[in-house]
Amino acid sequence: IYMIPGMWGAPVKALSGILPPSYYSENASYFSGGGNSGSAKDSLPEGVDPEHCPHNLSCFHDYDLALAYAKKQNKPLFVDFTGYNCANCRRMEDNVWPEPSVLNQLRNDYVVVSLYCDDKANLPEHLKYTTKDGVKIKTWGNKWSQLQIDRYGSNAQPLYVLLDNNEKMLTDSAYGTTTEVAVYAKYLKDGLAEFKKRSQK
Secondary structure, three states, X not given: OOOHHHHHOOOOHHHEOOEOOHHHOOOOHHHOOOOOOOHHHHOOOOOEOHHHOHHHOOOEOOHHHHHHHHHHHOOOEEEEEEOOOOHHHHHHHHHOOOOHHHHHHHHHOOEEEEEEOOOOOEOXXXXXXXXXXXOEEOEHHHHHHHHHHHHHOOOOXXXXXXXXXXXXXXXXXXXXXXXXXXXXXXXXXXXXXXXXXXXXX
């Protein structure tokens, strides 16, 4: 009975992490390589496609493009290390991100980049490399996972990092999974306050 409304698009948060997120809809362009069309998409920054982001956020999926845009907009960068098959990531997106105290900050105060560490798409040849430990970086997922490991010493998702325009962390540590909306909202608020403080120097 609880799941029946979900057949018509109603949220079923109790199943977060089991069901695919709503933006993976079979009717969406995600699997067909499509996306927004016409002037609406043309007005978005390069690399942004809200159809492929939770809650229609204007998020990036490429770190370098997101960082460049954050500098242009003079906004902090919200780095979301995530995965297509990450159950905890879906729980966060379904249960914490939709809350106004969180979503409004993500939408208005940050440039969001979601980096999928299990993305199987191959990198262009010129971006492929082998780490000093002999790990072959062949896919986009390899690239983002290695970035997470090299910079933050973690390979668990989700991991959320708030950065200034010099790629310095705005908080003492990165943030993982939580069910406490108020705590997560404060994490974002504190990051923004620190960004503004640094920008005034």
